[in-house]
Amino acid sequence: MSKAPNYYIVDAEALPEIFRKVVDARRMLDTGEAETVNQAVQLAGISRSAFYKYKDAVRPFQDMLHGRIVTFQIMLKDEPGILSHVLNLFAGSGANILTINQGIPINGCAVVTVNAETSGLEGSLQELLARLNGAEGVLRGEILAG
Template sequence: MTARFFVVREDILPEAIVKTIQVKEILKSGKAHTINEAVERVGLSRSAFYKYKDGVYALAEIAREHIITVAMDLEHRSGVLSSVLGVIAAHDGNLLTMNQSIPLQGYANVVLSVDVSGLSKEIEPFIDLLKQQQGVRNALVIGQG
């Protein structure tokens, strides 16, 4: 069975789920050094924490770690953007958003948000590959989470 994911408002989640997320945040922040210490702080049993810990994540935690924003200057001619998108797809990137300016003096500025969680290369070589595409004048990571 394929895993399904949902975005759910915190106030309708069962208490054990909310407390599991709180425990993970406490551990990540260093306010507690052991799972025992963290679960005691929030009033959750260790067994409940272990039951949910691998299936519950704060949305910001997931999104922050796998998305880059790339600004590019592309020549205004047929196929340039298509080749860039092809490179992203070929390396298991997933385009999330794209904003493109009107071409001026033969170039358009394009800003892409890309989910790189499945990227088959490191970020820098991937950006270098984008820069090597014909018609790409520049590519720069302007945001990364």
């Protein structure tokens, strides 16, 4: 079982320069200033290995405030009220639904893709996924991205 991460708020000036450069390289990739990791690390003046070592561990505080967007794919039985019940599970968990896409039911099943912002999630993603998979009418639920 993995340990939950501990977070600290630290003035950027107190951080080692490599952390600030990794954040700068990520920003360049996100804004399109750099098209590839190679280009971003060259512009930031760091190695690829340093970038990959810290890229998921260091980010600006304002990024932490925006939460995470997670994409769920859920296969439902094609019966009245099941989608409504699934959406209520999201709402009850504190997830903010951003988009819902439902395919046309085939053979009595419909695939629904839900994008949700999870910064307000009460509990873990695994707990939400377990509740979804245990809900009546849900044949399968999984996280596609996030």
